[in-house]
Amino acid sequence: MKRCLFIDRDGTLILEAPPTYQLDSFDKLTFYPKVFEFLGKIAKELDYELVMPTNQDGLGTATFPEDTFWPLHNFVIKSLENEGIKFEEVLIDKTYPHENAPTRKPGTGMFTKYINNPEYDLANSFVIGDRITDMQLAKNLGCKGIWMVEDPTLGAAEIQDQVALLREETVVLESTDWQKIYEFLKLGLRRVNHDRNTNETQIHVELNLDGTGKANIHTGLGFFDHMLDQIARHGSMDLTVIAKGDLHIDEHHTIEDTGIALGEAFGKALADKRGIERYGFALPMDEAEAKVLIDFGGRNWIVWNALFKRERIGEMPTEMFFHFFKSFSDAAKCNLNIECHGDNEHHKIEAIFKAFAKAIRMAVKRDPMKNYLPSTKGVL
Structure with missing residues (x-):
């Protein structure tokens, strides 16, 4: 059975660019520190299939035209491939408005290939992301979560119980350091x-x-x-x-x-x-x-x-x-x-x-x- 790493793009592979958080120009592009070295080690040394699920709200609309997205996205993919980091599949949700869209994370509409498929071992797979929706996706898929969270408090009091439950049941590592993520995946869960x-x-x-x-x-x-x-x-x-x-x-x-x-x-x-x-x-x-x-x-x-x-x-x-x-x-x-x-x-x-x-x-x-x-x- 294949194990997967479902790795969000923005905020984990490349740094997000406030205030819009839309990476629609090359002057906003910065790769995450150590991502080439240690995601490269993961791709080379460990037996995970790499999948990139990403929400790109309103992609193809007037405010986020596709001709500003694809050149940058393709550059990111090619840069990673040049270092031996090949994503078997890229899943892009661009629904807008996105409220309750089944294909938008944490919905699992983009993941039908992997769910209830005997070829995939979701219980021993991981979602790597920077947002609470990524960790909710991990729970919905039956995976574990690696949370590249910058702010451990995560704001609003009304979501704290939900955050605490995710940390207890789903999140197995919280780190923004790709070296620690690599070490964790290599050594495995005990x-x-x-x-x-x-x-x-x-x-x-x-x-x-x-x-x-x-x-x-x-x-x-x-x-x-x-x-x-x-x-x-x-x-x-x-x-x-x-x-x-x-x-x-x-x-x-x-x-x-x-x-x-x-x-x-x-x-x-x-x-x-x-x-x-x-x-x-x-x-x-x-x-x-x-x-x-x-x-x-x-x-x-x-x-x-x-x-x-x-x-x-x-x-x-x-x-x-x-x-x-x-x-x-x-x-x-x-x-x-x-x-x-x-x-x-x-x-x-x-x-x-x-x-x-x-x-x-x-x-x-x-x-x-x-x-x-x-x-x-x-x-x-």
Whole structure:
């Protein structure tokens, strides 16, 4: 199946020219910074079909005659082609007036070739644009959005809820830097939804390794929720964990299966592990000192050097701390070496979880210029 990049022309490939925003003369033409270099890399290195959808309101009318549009447009297309950037299709909507026109973005009237077509993988395609209508188009097509937005507030209060929803559901990157767009597309998304269901527990995990630290944790165990929140916050990943377990018996199955489900989610998100640092380590907290070493090397092993004097912290038995990390290590197929010293039991385990998060952050970091497997074996 073919993946597409639906790339708006004005405001993404070439800079818009206020106050009319109509690029109808060569003196208004300026290409977007870095577009030739990094869109060229995208065209050469990645397997996306390039499509250019563009609204050109009133094209062909007296105020926007076609003889002022085509010479400039053809120059843009030829300039891009000279750098190896070939658009398979250019879709131009010129309806005027355009209110509710099905062919005007965010309407999908120009995209019938791609919708419900088994040749195209829209779920893994992207719309790249500078306006909210581009992101609405992405949602309508079932794509993801890359928003080259200059103003993150986007004005009117009445659209803020809509903007917030698009950012949550559709927009995966906000950047006006073509280098960052290239790096993002080359490295790919590391988001997974994962469920683990048994007769004892039902665990739902949503993980974005390249998130911002947002957490939505509900396990029924307050202290455990607090520790999992540390993983998201200090690991700079977005993490949802919804666990429903047999807490009327005890905490064991819920904690164990959460560790397994989280490890399985990491395994899926890391995929072939190309470009990752692989190793991580870290961290002190007040009088407590925690060291967590991690290696996402494809083999599970755990070394645990941490003793707790209290039987429980909150609702969580301290014997389950080791069991959680052992379950994670087994499921994620990683090495874990955990050591901690200190006086305050709460500080000690929180330091471990924070160090665990920081170690993960180091280990999963990627470099798009070194997109190879970090192993001499050729497999991880």
